[in-house]
Amino acid sequence: MRNSKIRVEECMVEHIDLIPGMPDDIAVDCLARVPHDAFRSMRRVCRGWKSAAAAPEFAMARAEAGANEDLVYLLQFGSPAAGDDAPKDDSSAYGVAVYNVTTCEWHRERAAPPMPMFAQCAAVGTRLAVMGGWDSKTFEPVADVHVLDAATGVWHKGTPMRSARSFFACAEAGGKIYVAGGHDKLKNALKTAEAYDTEADCWNPLPDMSEERDECDGMATVAGDKFMAVSGYRTGRQGGFERDAEWFDPATGEWRRLERVRAPPSAAHVVVRGRVWCIEGTAMMEWRGERRGWIEVGPYPPGLKAGTARAVAVGGGERVVVTGAIESGGHALWVFDVKSKNWTVVPPPPEFAGFVFSMASVRV
DSSP: OHHHHHHHHHHTSOOOOSSTTSOHHHHHHHHTTSOGGGHHHHHTTOHHHHHHHHSHHHHHHHHHTTOOOEEEEEEEEOOGGGGGGSOGGGSSOEEEEEEETTTTEEEEOTTSOOOOBTOEEEEETTEEEEEOOBOTTTOOBOOOEEEEETTTTEEEEOOOOSSOOBSOEEEEETTEEEEEOOBOTTOOBOOOEEEEETTTTEEEEEOOOSSOOBTOEEEEETTTTEEEEEOOBOTTSTTOOOSOEEEEETTTTEEEEESSOOOSTTOEEEEETTEEEEEETTEEEEEOOTTTOEEEEEEOOTTBOTTOOEEEEETTTTEEEEEEEBTTSSEEEEEEETTTTEEEEEOOOGGGOSOEEEEEEEEO
16 A cells, blocks of 8 residues: 555656746757757756756757767877976876867867777767777786767776777777777787677677788778778788778678778778778778779868878768878868868867877767
8 A cells, every 4th residue: 555655646746847837848959959068067957957868859859950069089199289288197198089070179088087098989879989909007908998978978887898909990880889800918910800789788709800900990881881891910910011801791790801992001091971981192082892993082181191190980971080190290180071072170279189099970
């Protein structure tokens, strides 16, 4: 009887409007227009706002209101150019910076845990996973995984990778994050691979690639559901980068080898609307298959020093963001508009001008 009474009383609890005097659907539409950098503050206002911001409908409301923002997360070393104005603990640390492509604003992920050197990142939806890298004291590869929900600003420690590795291929494909290759603590190149389900927080082993691939590039390809590991080198050929690639098809559970996919050495690869692009030499190039090879699709980023680029597509392939060294010295960021084929150069503030090793994009 007592339990029944409690249930009745719970059902009779008065509903509290998200915004007094306003229907909840309209209130959610208002909250959805709050800028991303104010999300943490908004969630602290009350339980109702925190719950509303975490619901799937909130993301849909932001999209319908045209309030989405494209964020690029950059794993980078602190910049000596920041000088005395930079926090002392950030002057040389490897950490997470964020560039908001929509608002052109920069900030540091202060809530992020300490990151292993040369850790890499990839994103599924609003979840950003930071994986692997070197222990900053022993300089040995680690299997650590840290996950950020960009929609809430909350970090948590994920299930470690099945193998400690660094300098591996890494990318999201078909809603999962794939890693392949890299090297172990003895600097042996690896051909093992695994896939991470961010929602279930679990890693699944994949068949080995046909050969070892240290320092290979990773990307999604075709319709975005297949994972490609590009180039890399074997243990006995340090720095001798191959010009082939392998892609993994989840439907068949097999790897397929592709010849002569890699562009000139040190090219930065990125997938734009299902097609493989690279930034190298004098132009932006697109891979049109083993028969046609590479085709020019746009101009080279103005002032970018060859062999230093990292790239990521944002906004569903509407733009490409590139980071790298400037020929005249220092580092910068470039934004390429795929439709107009124009570049915009973005000089970062001094504290965000360090070397970027890995990057990923999230739309919130």
